[in-house]
Amino acid sequence: MPLNTAPNLPDPDGFYDELLRAHEGLSQAESEALNARLILILCNHIGDGEVLREALRAAAA
Amino acid sequence: MVDVRYDIAFRLYPYVRVSAQDAAPLRHPVVIVGGGPIGMAAALDLGKRGTPVLVLDDHEGVGQGSRAICFSKRTLEIADRLGCADAMLAKGVQWNVGRVFHGPERIFEFNLQAEAGHKYPAFINLQQPYFEKFIVDEIRAAQAAGAPIEIRGQNLVTGLAQNDGFVTLEVETPDGPYQIEADWLIACDGARSPLRDMMGLGFEGRAFEDNFLIADVKMTADFPTERWFWFEPPFKGAGQSALLHKQPDNIWRIDFQLGWNIDRKAELDPARIRARVDAMLEAQTGTIPPYELEWTSIYTFQCRRMEKFRHGRVFFAGDAAHQVSPFGARGANSGLQDTENLAWKLDLVLRGLAPDALLDSYSPERVFAADENILNSSRATDFLTPKSDVSKAFRNAVLKLAQTHAFARPMVNSGRLSVPCTYDGLPLNGPDALNGPARSRVGAVCPDVPLGEGFLLNQLGRGFTLLGINTQVPDSLTESGIAVTPLQLSAQDGPLAERYLGAAPAAVYLIRPDQHIIARWPLFNDAATRQALRRAIGKA
Numbered sequence: 001m002p003l004n005t006a007p008n009l010p011d012p013d014g015f016y017d018e019l020l021r022a023h024e025g026l027s028q029a030e031s032e033a034l035n036a037r038l039i040l041i042l043c044n045h046i047g048d049g050e051v052l053r054e055a056l057r058a059a060a061a
Numbered sequence: 062m063v064d065v066r067y068d069i070a071f072r073l074y075p076y077v078r079v080s081a082q083d084a085a086p087l088r089h090p091v092v093i094v095g096g097g098p099i100g101m102a103a104a105l106d107l108g109k110r111g112t113p114v115l116v117l118d119d120h121e122g123v124g125q126g127s128r129a130i131c132f133s134k135r136t137l138e139i140a141d142r143l144g145c146a147d148a149m150l151a152k153g154v155q156w157n158v159g160r161v162f163h164g165p166e167r168i169f170e171f172n173l174q175a176e177a178g179h180k181y182p183a184f185i186n187l188q189q190p191y192f193e194k195f196i197v198d199e200i201r202a203a204q205a206a207g208a209p210i211e212i213r214g215q216n217l218v219t220g221l222a223q224n225d226g227f228v229t230l231e232v233e234t235p236d237g238p239y240q241i242e243a244d245w246l247i248a249c250d251g252a253r254s255p256l257r258d259m260m261g262l263g264f265e266g267r268a269f270e271d272n273f274l275i276a277d278v279k280m281t282a283d284f285p286t287e288r289w290f291w292f293e294p295p296f297k298g299a300g301q302s303a304l305l306h307k308q309p310d311n312i313w314r315i316d317f318q319l320g321w322n323i324d325r326k327a328e329l330d331p332a333r334i335r336a337r338v339d340a341m342l343e344a345q346t347g348t349i350p351p352y353e354l355e356w357t358s359i360y361t362f363q364c365r366r367m368e369k370f371r372h373g374r375v376f377f378a379g380d381a382a383h384q385v386s387p388f389g390a391r392g393a394n395s396g397l398q399d400t401e402n403l404a405w406k407l408d409l410v411l412r413g414l415a416p417d418a419l420l421d422s423y424s425p426e427r428v429f430a431a432d433e434n435i436l437n438s439s440r441a442t443d444f445l446t447p448k449s450d451v452s453k454a455f456r457n458a459v460l461k462l463a464q465t466h467a468f469a470r471p472m473v474n475s476g477r478l479s480v481p482c483t484y485d486g487l488p489l490n491g492p493d494a495l496n497g498p499a500r501s502r503v504g505a506v507c508p509d510v511p512l513g514e515g516f517l518l519n520q521l522g523r524g525f526t527l528l529g530i531n532t533q534v535p536d537s538l539t540e541s542g543i544a545v546t547p548l549q550l551s552a553q554d555g556p557l558a559e560r561y562l563g564a565a566p567a568a569v570y571l572i573r574p575d576q577h578i579i580a581r582w583p584l585f586n587d588a589a590t591r592q593a594l595r596r597a598i599g600k601a
Contacts, residue, residue: 032451036458044468 003054063119063217063233070190072122073197076215082239088227089115090411092243094218094256096120098129098189099379099396100249101196105143106404108203108210110523112411115241116210117232119217123197126356127188127277130308131390135481135506136397137181138518138576145199146181149192153185154307159288161473163460165295169470170287173478178556179509180516184478186308189393221246221259223373245407246375249396254381260372266365267439269386270321271446274300274359276334278313280352284345290475292445292460296344298337302445302475305341312355315341318445325359362386364439366431370424376403383431385438388445388476395434398481399427405523405574409598414542419599422489430482437477444474481506484577491571491580491593498563507576508560512550517557522546524574525594530557532567532584540591541600545571573597 009015023031043052074096081087091107093100096118107114132149140146157174160167173183200210219238220231230241248256257264286307294303304316317337319328327333334357339349366383370376379396403423409415447453462469484490484504493503500508510517520526525545527534530552538545552558562568571579571593580593595601 029454032454033458033461036451036454037462040455040458040462040469040472041466 001048001051003051003058005058063215063235065120067120067124067126069120069122070125071194071197073194074118074212074214075121076235077213078234078236079213081241082234082236086229086240086242088242088244089113090244091115091247091407092117092228092230092241092245093247093249094230095249095251095379095381096212096214097249097251097379098193098196098393099400100247101193101200102139102143102397103247103249103378103400103404104210104212105145105196105200105203105208106400107408108200108208109143110404110408111209112408113209114211115243116212117216117218117230117241118212118214121214123190123193125190126358127190127275127308127312127314129189129192129387129390129393130186130306130314131184131394131478132187132192133390133394133479134179134181134183135479136394137185138509139397139401140196141180141518142401142523142576143196143199144203145195148195148198149187150181150185152191152195152309153187154286154309155182155185156286156288156307157183158285159290159475161463161475162289162291162294163457163464164291164293166464168460168463168473171470178511180511180518181509184390186306186314188308188310188312191309192393218250218256221256221375223375226374228374244374244411247400247403248375248377248381249379249400250381252380252384254377256375257367257377257381260375262367262372264365264367264384266363266384266435268363269361269442269446271442272319272321272323272325272328272359272361273387274317274319274328274334274337274357276315276317276338276357277308277355278315278338278352279311279355280313280350281311282313282342282346282350282352284313292456292475294341296340298340303341304475305345319359323359328359329357331357360387364435364442366428366435370399370427371420376420376423378403378427382427383435385434386442388441389434389438389478390476391434391438391479394479395430398430401575402427409543415598416600419489422487422599426484426487426489429484429487433482434479441474441476489573489579489597489599491596492589493581494589495565495568495581495583496563497565497568497581498560501561501570501578501581503578503580505578507570507572507578510556510560512557518576520548521572521576525579525597526570526572527585527590528561528568528570528572529585530561530568530570532569534569534585535587538587538590540594541598543594543598545590545594571597 091114093116104116160170217233222229228243228246289305291303300318302318306314370382378399385391447456459472527545528548569582579597
């Protein structure tokens, strides 16, 4: 399955808000740690090496 | 003069003047330079095959210091073929459980003994001097039984020339210099290999900017026989990581990762080391039990290898050819695999049964293994010593998630422990015509299997084996002057079927002297077997 870069979130504004609220009150280092944990959890959920490589390429572009 | 560079733990081969020192240079089929574990194992393997071999070492025995302490199952299997595994197993400490901590938190534990039905455990811990001594003891026993092995202590090689068809060595001794000629030379002279420098060969790779302090501590403590590893240890002065691991003789290996900018001399002050060890022991037991410092050392490391391991008539093996970080115990263990790869090939070529081309396969096979070891060891090092803020953030994220989520535990990397490499896609390999298990595919080391009272690997001889499972293989087969030993087995279920048949009803395996699999088929085919054997000895 290729990386899905088409709109896929049912409530984009709502999700964005939740993401920012997760970081509220955190220091820079705490936020970076949270982001790192979040990335690892999501990557494991995807669990497809080719999709993850595509995502890394898309993020780096 | 031959300088003494280190103290001796066991004086096993004192200098003896030999008549060759007064004569014209004598030609030897194989000369091994360096009497460490790799050189001695090579000598034992060749000598037991009946090929005359001379070992030159610039000291008179085994150096002090525990150094390499983790010896893998594959190393024990090789030592078993060479006749010295029982002594190692009897002396060594067996362990299966590893615990990983992050600060004061216990993150998780793992058990190495995932599978039953192997003669040897995944690992034993044994001080390197014992490991070396057991090999030399077996060399002495083999010599008594007629094996053509000679060891010369305090023989320092100071010069080397490659001629047409042989190598000339300049050798320094307490009685002055002499010359030796060799058809083939195996350089097992360690990470700083003087022979490599004499030949002007490079040793490229990656240096890691970190210092590790080893403290071997002698004490009677009732810690369990487990490997304990701390990331960011909670005890004072422990550095970025710490390790506690048991050795024989009530000795505990304690390792502290000190970082890059340290004063090595100050850190080796026994009072300073004791303060560190005290803090660690007190954190674990609440008190400081009496102990002695047995051996201490600070080391740094690099991950690097030579571009190729064969240069004309000179072969490089062990640390002389490749160097890895200690995480994963891939140094001495991979060096042993170098020698077992080379010994049977040299033996066949010296007997005129295989062409020189067979020796060309040594470098690509062992470079392939070295790259696998360097990759694993570099990845472990990057996890242990994050090189940037973001890599540290990810590392600590993995450690934190590992406490509650199983998915993160396989990412925790305090060293991926040494397993033998599979020579996938390399030139000596024959066809993989069986729909069999991946673990016993062409290029892999034969997995061990219990057979009656014994084990499969003990049924494989010194030479080539043709294994038939649930299908007939001929009682004898000779190709290119090489007699293949048949082994007829049957299996309906159990480990042999699981490890060698998978879904296939029957199988034929052709196996090398180093127990790597050459080819496999569903049924015996005479022409295919002969063709695969010719290929495996460099003739096709």
